[in-house]
Amino acid sequence: MESSLRYAGDSKSLVIHAKEKFPLNTFTHLQGHAELDTKIGAPTYLCAMIRQYFPDQYASLAVGVQYYRRQKLWYTVRGKKEFPVTANNSVNFHIKGKYGVDEKLLEKKSRVAAEFTWDIMDVKKDQDVRLKVGYEVIEKVPYFQFSENNWTLTVNNIGKWKVRYDL
Numbered sequence: 001m002e003s004s005l006r007y008a009g010d011s012k013s014l015v016i017h018a019k020e021k022f023p024l025n026t027f028t029h030l031q032g033h034a035e036l037d038t039k040i041g042a043p044t045y046l047c048a049m050i051r052q053y054f055p056d057q058y059a060s061l062a063v064g065v066q067y068y069r070r071q072k073l074w075y076t077v078r079g080k081k082e083f084p085v086t087a088n089n090s091v092n093f094h095i096k097g098k099y100g101v102d103e104k105l106l107e108k109k110s111r112v113a114a115e116f117t118w119d120i121m122d123v124k125k126d127q128d129v130r131l132k133v134g135y136e137v138i139e140k141v142p143y144f145q146f147s148e149n150n151w152t153l154t155v156n157n158i159g160k161w162k163v164r165y166d167l
Helices: none
Strands: 002-008 015-025 028-037 042-054 059-068 072-084 091-102 108-124 127-136 141-148 151-156 161-166
Touching: 015 042
Parallel strands: none
Antiparallel strands: 002 015, 002 161, 015 028, 028 042, 042 059, 059 072, 072 091, 091 108, 108 127, 127 141, 141 151, 151 161
């Protein structure tokens, strides 16, 4: 199980996030996510999706259902495609998208992003760094992410930020 502590500038509370992947076959798994808000002491997000990987195409596709405390139930489809830029895969270009519709099929949300990642292994002994520069296409918002081993900081140009510590 993957777990992390997360805090965002607009949330005012620490969130405990957990994710587990249950293999269904070689390239398909059932993935579950959950978030527990430490301020209210209750789950604020639950998700179950089936994710299919296409390793020869550097891509994945997922379908599932998500529950948000305020927005209730959503059905989602998400996809991701990676294009290696360097021969050693240290620099990559990613395109990812997400489409969701609420339980009454009335409200719809889309998200599309394009990003470059640069993985720098062994900057120092046992220290790996990832730099990510991306652009949210629909919201027209650029963002930057810096990761160092267990720590991740994400910021964008409209003042939103979040920090994550992987346990």
